[in-house]
Amino acid sequence: MPSDAKILIVDDHEDTLYALESALAPLGYRLGRATSGDEALKQVLRGQVGLLLLDVRMPGVSGLDVVRYMRRVEQTQHIPVVLLTGFGPDQELTATAFALGVADLVMKPIDPWTLRTKVRYLYDTHRRRLALEEENRALRALVKDGPEAPGRPARPALPHPDPRVPVQRAQGAHTDSLEQDRT
Template sequence: MKILVVDDREDNLFAIESLLRPVGRPVVRARSGDEALKSVLRGGIAVVVLDVVMPRMDGLEVLAYLRRLDHTRTLPVVLMTGLGRDHDLATRAYDLGVSDFLVKPVDPWVVRTKVRALADLYAENQSLRARLAALTDRHANAPAAELPGTLGARLPRPPGGTVDHAPSVRGVD
């Protein structure tokens, strides 16, 4: 799975892509919110590193759109801003469900560590969801007799192939 870096400035894209190269996942770029959404909807993205200030569609609008869709609701998004510390902006971002909010200049080690952890967790989560869906499908299509713990399940025969019945107990007159 890939890391998507979104910024309207080429120099920022280059810097963040270079910073994330050691994470060991392919890095793809988008220069606008629209491009970012198209990349995410094509699939294969494990985490989005998204600039806040962009023309036409800013980072918060992209984040809000991603959170409205079922299949992108849990996609980790890291917002980055060069606007400095802004409590209101950070509050809005966290209210929308951002995974992290970073103020430039950023510590490269911190960014790499956070992005790697978020991407690994998301990929593992997707893998578990796929396994669960496969198990659910398999059990939904299986006859009841084959499902453990269901009525009609076949019980194993005891050794020797016979079943001993307990003697009946009669009451004394």
């Protein structure tokens, strides 16, 4: 997720979009909007979305349909989704939503302070998770290439956190010292 990824707000009612944008504006995140499930999927697949606030019941492609599709596509399956509903508590909806991996289900009318708190936590957590994944990829590449890869200087041995464990030397340094001992 790029650092400028937006929070996408999806609802088929213009007044709800405006209210949600107003509630989230103090966070300072980039916000986007969509008025249909199809439009939301297009924006999500472009890769610029870091969190999705999604109305459950919309004409055409519903919010649950959007989530079902997102969870089948590798590039979108980990984007956090907050489902919004104005139809009150519904056990079946709740069970379905959480089975799909939705981060939260929020009832309308929405308390702006509560929404900002949830959004800040989910968005920042998702960004940190992606940063860790990127760091892991970089570390795996270093390990895969090895410390003595052509064109890369040998890395110094790092001390073990437990002082009782001896420092491990690079292969070349160990064999050189053995050769010196034999002579």
